[in-house]
Amino acid sequence: MSDIRIATPEDQVLLDKEAKYCSYGDTVHYIEPPRIFSRCEGSYVWDTEDQAYLDLQMWYSAVNFGYANPRLNNALKKQIDTLPQIASQYLHKGKIELSEMIAVDAKNKFGLDGRVHFNVGGSQSIEDSLKVVRNASNGKSLMFAFEGGYHGRTLGASSITSSFRYRRRYGHFGERANFIPFPYHFRGPKGMTKEEYGSHCVQQFARLFETEYNGVWDPKTNQCEYAAFYVEPIQGTGGYVIPPMNFYRELKHVLDQHGILMVSDEIQMGFYRTGKLWSIEHFDVQPDVIVFGKALTNGLNPLGGIWAREELINPTVFPPGSTHSTFASNPLGTAVGLEMFKMTSEVDYGAMVMAKGKYFLEGLQDLQKRFPIIGDVDGLGLALRCEICGPDGFTPDKATLDYMVEEGMKGDMVVDGQKLGLILDVGGYYKNVITLAPSLEISYPEIDLGLKLLEQLLVRATKR
Numbered sequence: 305m306s307d308i309r310i311a312t313p314e315d316q317v318l319l320d321k322e323a324k325y326c327s328y329g330d331t332v333h334y335i336e337p338p339r340i341f342s343r344c345e346g347s348y349v350w351d352t353e354d355q356a357y358l359d360l361q362m363w364y365s366a367v368n369f370g371y372a373n374p375r376l377n378n379a380l381k382k383q384i385d386t387l388p389q390i391a392s393q394y395l396h397k398g399k400i401e402l403s404e405m406i407a408v409d410a411k412n413k414f415g416l417d418g419r420v421h422f423n424v425g426g427s428q429s430i431e432d433s434l435k436v437v438r439n440a441s442n443g444k445s446l447m448f449a450f451e452g453g454y455h456g457r458t459l460g461a462s463s464i465t466s467s468f469r470y471r472r473r474y475g476h477f478g479e480r481a482n483f484i485p486f487p488y489h490f491r492g493p494k495g496m497t498k499e500e501y502g503s504h505c506v507q508q509f510a511r512l513f514e515t516e517y518n519g520v521w522d523p524k525t526n527q528c529e530y531a532a533f534y535v536e537p538i539q540g541t542g543g544y545v546i547p548p549m550n551f552y553r554e555l556k557h558v559l560d561q562h563g564i565l566m567v568s569d570e571i572q573m574g575f576y577r578t579g580k581l582w583s584i585e586h587f588d589v590q591p592d593v594i595v596f597g598k599a600l601t602n603g604l605n606p607l608g609g610i611w612a613r614e615e616l617i618n619p620t621v622f623p624p625g626s627t628h629s630t631f632a633s634n635p636l637g638t639a640v641g642l643e644m645f646k647m648t649s650e651v652d653y654g655a656m657v658m659a660k661g662k663y664f665l666e667g668l669q670d671l672q673k674r675f676p677i678i679g680d681v682d683g684l685g686l687a688l689r690c691e692i693c694g695p696d697g698f699t700p701d702k703a704t705l706d707y708m709v710e711e712g713m714k715g716d717m718v719v720d721g722q723k724l725g726l727i728l729d730v731g732g733y734y735k736n737v738i739t740l741a742p743s744l745e746i747s748y749p750e751i752d753l754g755l756k757l758l759e760q761l762l763v764r765a766t767k768r
C-alpha cells in the first residue's frame with residue numbers, strides 16, 4: 305500500500321482541519337487517506353489533482369442520471385430563479401404535480417388509489433412510513449424485515465435494519481424487527497433451484513402462522529401481532545441480492561392472509577436502477593406502501609418520501625402535522641423530481657437500462673470465467689453484483705475486495721493511454737460483494753472501460 309495516492313499539500317491542510325473539526329460519525333470513512341474531489345460530470349469524478357475516476361457506484365445509487373446532468377441541473381437553477389423557498393404549509397405547483405405523477409403511475413401499475421408524502425432523506429421517509437403502518441394497524445409496533453436488510457440509521461430505521469453493528473452503541477427506538485431469512489440463493493442450502501429456495505423461504509415464514517404457539521398469530525381472533533413487512537425487493541447494502549421471481553408473489557399471499565402490510569423500500573433500487581421505476585414492479589405484487597429517496601433528485605436535494613394506499617394515508621387517518629419537517633416538499637427538490645419524471649417518461653428508460661444491464665452482466669460473466677475468485681455475478685437492470693471469494697470461488701474474501709477498492713482509488717490504471725481510477729462500493733453479508741450501480745446514462749464504451757478496469761484490479765488481486 306506504500307504508493308497509495310497521497311493528498312496534495314493543499315489537501316493535507318484540509319485533512320488536518322477535518323481531523324480536528326469534523327465529526328466522523330456522519331461518514332463512512334472507508335478510504336485512508338480520505339480523498340478530496342473537486343468536480344464531477346457524467347460517470348466521472350475528478351480529484352484535486354485533476355485525476356479522473358470512473359464511478360461505478362454513483363453515490364450509492366443517488367445519482368442514477370449521471371453527475372451534473374444538464375437537464376436536471378437546469379431544473380434546479382430555474383427553480384432558484386422563480387420560487388426557491390416556501391414553507392411546507394403553503395402549496396406550490398411542483399409538489400402537487402410531482403405527487404400526481406407518482407400517484408397516477410401507481411394507479412396505472414398497481415390499480416390502487418394512493419397519495420404521496422414528502423420528507424427529507426431516506427431514513428426520515430422510513431420513519432414516516434413506520435408512523436403510517438403503525439397508525440393503520442391501531443398502533444401495532446412490531447415489524448418483519450429481512451436478514452441483510454438496510455433501511456437507514458435513524459433510531460426507528462435502525463430497529464428494522466438487520467445489522468446489530470448499527471445499534472450496538474446507540475440502541476434503537478421501537479421494537480427490533482423479527483428478521484426473516486432472504487432467499488440468497490448463492491449462499492443458500494445446496495440442492496434447490498433458485499425458485500425452490502424462494503418457495504422454501506416463504507414456507508418457513510408461513511410456519512409462523514401455523515398455530516398460536518409459533519408466537520405471532522392469534523387464530524381465535526385472526527390477529528397478527530405484526531403490522532408490516534419491510535422489504536427491499538433487491539437487497540442493496542446486503543449485496544444486490546436478487547431473489548427469485550416467484551418470491552414476493554408467494555410472500556405477499558401469506559401477508560394478505562394475515563393482514564400484514566408490505567412496505568417496499570425503493571430508496572436504493574428505485575428510479576430505474578433495476579429497469580423499472582420501482583423494483584417491486586418486477587415481481588407482480590401490489591405493495592401497500594413505497595418508500596423512496598436518493599435518485600428522485602439525482603442527488604441534488606435530499607428529498608425523499610412515501611406513496612401509500614389511500615386507506616392508509618388519507619387526511620382523515622393521517623392528518624396534517626403527522627410527520628411534518630421544515631424542509632419536507634421543498635420546491636428545489638420537487639422541481640428536480642418533477643423534471644426527472646418528465647425526462648424518464650420521454651424515452652423508454654426501462655428498455656435502455658435492461659439492455660445496458662444485460663451487456664454489463666455478460667462482461668462480468670466473462671470475467672467470472674477467467675477469474676476463479678469471482679464466486680457469483682448477477683444483475684437486474686443496472687443493479688449488478690460481483691462476489692469476490694477465495695480460490696474455491698465460494699469462501700468470502702473481504703480482504704481481497706478491500707485491496708481492489710484501494711487499488712482502484714490510486715488512480716494509476718492505464719487503458720488506451722488514459723490514466724484512470726475506479727470507484728467501487730462494497731456490500732454484502734460478508735462485505736465481499738462489489739455492488740455496481742453505474743450511471744443509467746453510462747455509454748457502452750464506458751461499460752467496456754469499466755470492465756477493463758475491473759479486469760486490471762482482478763489481475764492485481766490475483767498476483768498480490
Ligand SMILES: Cc1ncc(COP(=O)(O)O)c(C=O)c1O
Binds near residue numbers: 364427428457540569
Ligand atoms: C434501501 C435503503 N433504505 C434506506 C436507506 C437510508 O437512506 P438515507 O441514507 O438517505 O437516510 C438507504 C441508504 O442507503 C437504503 O439503501
